[in-house]
Amino acid sequence: MTLIILIVIGALAFDFINGFHDTANAIATSVSTKALKPRHAILLAAVMNFIGAMTFTGVAKTVSKDIVDPFSLTNGTIVILAALIAAIVWNLLTWYYGIPSSSSHAIIGSIAGAAIAADGFSSLNYGGFIKILEALILSPILAFAVGYIVYSIFKIVFKNFNLTKTNRNFRYIQIATAALQSYSHGTNDAQKSMGIITMALLTSGTIQSDEVPLWVQIACAIAMGLGTSIGGWKIIKTVGGKIMKIRPINxxxxxxxxxxxxxxxxxxxxxxxxxxxxxxxxxxxxxxxxLKGVKWGTAQRMLVTWVITLPITAVLAGLIYLILNLVF
Structure with a gap:
């Protein structure tokens, strides 16, 4: 029971950190264009993240069973606790240096690494794990393409409009799109912690199905909302200004x-x-x-961080598992 309590605390801490680490991305553009004051943007993001987190549970079920089989893990609770500690350490490290790294990569790499340390490579659910990796790899590529297409359409549609007036109008629209993006963040990211707690409850035999308990859903939603309210100014500065100079229409x-x-x-x-x-x-x-307006140096630094996150967190989680296994 002690390990379960530690896992719940760790998962909520991860969600809290995710709130000010990843949510900063969702409101970075609206803050940098002055569509929203920082305080208002954070309040908006906190509320929308909470609502988003309470809306869906499908991603949580994927995290709870598709990376590893929770019923076949040796020392499953120690595996999960080690994964959480590794992901939290990496998130705090990248936040400190203002690098927008991926909390998703961190937790998925950590779960895989701790499971491998416990039971070897056979512990991975390769079908589900590869499916998740494909989503992590393809989604940014798709986002780049969609972003290029959407803005290209905007350029054609608003070609003959007054630039100053157009940007002023888009500043109001950006309030709505920032809320929408914060909501979408809650529907996906908060569920990762829900999935981890559910996995721990399954592993310990506390619950028998992968349905996310309501108290887990509420606790994770609150943790992410509180984390968001703290803010992530280092990440906001990087995403909101160091990739490109962002105007409201952008x-x-x-x-x-x-x-x-x-x-x-x-x-x-x-x-x-x-x-x-x-x-x-x-x-x-x-x-x-x-094209020349994009600060590709910042993009390159982010890309390197994205690539190394999975292997580093996997190794870190494996080492932490070995240490915890000696303690518990």
């Missing part, structure tokens, strides 16, 4: 792109990285706007 195109891709993934019960999706959407919009 921000709307990027927000619509991010929300569409994340909603699509949630609908088919797949976890994706909101960080990857939103940042790639901005890159696509920036490329359509003016």
């Amino acid at each position: 921000g709307v195109a990027a927000d619509l792109t991010g929300a569409a891709i994340i909603f699509g993934a949630t609908y088919i019960h797949l976890p994706v990285s909101t960080t990857h999706v939103i940042s790639s959407g901005i890159l696509g919009v920036g490329s359509a706007h003016r």
Whole structure:
């Protein structure tokens, strides 16, 4: 029971950190264009994340059973606790340096690494694991393409409009798209912690099905909402200004792109990285706007972080599992 309590606390801490780490991406464009004041943007994101987290559970079920089989794990609760600690450490490290890395990559890599340390590579549910990896890889590519197309359409439609007036009008629209993107973030990211707690309850025999208990859903939604209220200024600065100079019309195109891709993934019960999706959407919009206007150095640094997150968190979780296994 002690391990279960530690896992619940760890999962809620991960969700809280995810709130100020990943949600910053959802409101970064609206803050950078001054469509919303930072305080208002964070309040809006906190509320919409909570609502989004309470709406769906399909992604949670995927996380709870598609990476590893919770019923066949040796020391399953220790595996999950090790995964949470590794993911939290990586999230805090990348947040400190203002790098928009993926919480999804971190937790999925950590679960895989801890499970491998416990039971070897045979512990992975390869069908589900590969499906999740495909979603993580394809979603940012799709976001880049959709962002490019959406903004290209905007350029054609609003070609002869007054630029100043158009941007002023789009600043109001951006309030709605920021809310939509924050809601979509809640529908996908909060469910990862729900899935982890559900996995722990399954592993310990506390519950017998992968249905997410209501108290888990509410607790994770509250944790993410509180985390969002803290804010993630380092990430906002990177996403909102260091990829490209964002104007309201760019921000709307990027927000619509991010929300569409994340909603699509949630609908088919797949976890994706909101960080990857939103940042790639901005890159696509920036490329359509003016290729030279994109700060590719920042994009390259983000790409490197995305690539190394899975293996680093897997190794870290494996080491933490070995340490915890000696303690418990």
